[in-house]
Amino acid sequence: MDVLLIHLLNSLLYASVLFLIAGGLSLIYGVMRIVNLAHGNLYAFGAYVTAWAVGSVAAGASVPVWLVLLPAGALAAAMLGAILEPTLLRPFYRRAEEYQLLCTFGLLMILEDVLRFIWGPYPLSASTLFESFGSLSVGESIYPTYNFLVIGVGAAAAVFLWAFIYRTKFGVVLRATSQNMRMAAALGVNVNRVYIQAFTLGCFMAGLGGAIIVPSQSAVLGMGVDALVLAFIVVVIGGLGSLEGALVGALIVGFVREAGITWFAEIELAVLYLIAALVLLVRPAGLFGRP
């Protein structure tokens, strides 16, 4: 029973981080109709910034200081997003999708090199924060306390996003713009401003995913591409552009991956791809996507 509970917690931990990444990806696509391939490295950027802030800049500080610095990666990714959208992406909105894919793929590569240029090729760690939280007893097993924080942040992000999009003025404007950008503009909505806000929020989520997970695993080159692939599996299953889909997709991938690691480690990724392929065959727009 304890083992099952640990598996459940691990699934939720993984799903929380995946939701943050895939939710941001889906939000950006839902509003702007851009498949942001650079999203994975915005997650990595968030991880690197937090690892640098917690593990290097404030290495000798106390836990409260580290906790204050934890969202630094998310804020840095959001700021980067706020710069990238108007400068690199906006000129491509009126072009064919291939240009946008090429541009964001190029950005993915550039960001990878930027990370290497700033922080070098070696992993960056913020494990002192993870270790300072200690462990909790779960039945006869022990479980890292920090992981509960990650799960809590993931759950809080899902609730916050739902409330933000369905219960605020900005959420109404965001949904209107995503459904009919021309009409929103004709009703007085500054679409460019909405785009930059949506992109910044999406990047914030990716950065938060990286920032929150980096104390329990190091920031390494290539982590962005790995995360991007899994985020795509999530949005294919849930439906690109749907936040509910990102949540359900993240939970499915989280549970299947945990089960895969435990019982069929060799084909863990293959099973995930298979599920994504099945969803594509049965419901091409994803479980919550609109055909």
Place this chain on the structure above:
Amino acid sequence: MPAATLELDRINTFRGPAQILREVSLRVADGEAICLVGRNGAGKTTTIDSIMGLLPVRSGRVAFRDRDITRLPTHERALLGIGYAPEDCGIFPDLSVEENFQITSWLASARATARRGLDERVFSVFPEVKDFMTRRGLHLSGGQKKMVAITRAMSLVPSILLLDEPFEGLAPVVVTRFIEAVRAIKAMGISVLIAESHLANATRVADRLYAIDRGEIIFQGHPRDVFANEDVMRTIRG
């Protein structure tokens, strides 16, 4: 001559490589109802899109209350007081009718004076809209969508309303209801520019008519004069 709310001066507009509007000039005076009549593909919607800034004007000038708005972004034109109800109504399908209105009311809320008593004025045109405020845009009938589109445009406190094919797809009795609504809007001192395919409807509501064919204005004048012009009648009716 009354002051012009809206004036187009020899505008040329392209869709991709194709030139759609050729030297189109048009004037809507304060409180005036103007119909732009023409067959499908004549350039009516392109004219409306050019006024709203949804299509860039290649050359010529668009002026709103003597202010050059040719290069102004669409949302700024809307906030200046140009209301727009497109042919497909542009209702946000996943938003409730109330949320469809909230967008405009929030944006117009800065103009507090203009908003005083606005709701009564806006909903006096189509009071039945209040009955389906909680319904999602997706679940509205064609006529309801048109009512919401016009009422929503009204809630921006416009000086002029651009209505693209407002009577299309409506039963004759409902068309009469909409024509009365346009008259009521005009009575509030709001100018109206209607793009319309059916001359009969246009003549029931317009103070003046412009006829457009292949992107060029081929007639302008009083509705009764158009019937006397055989060339124009032949062109409009195809």
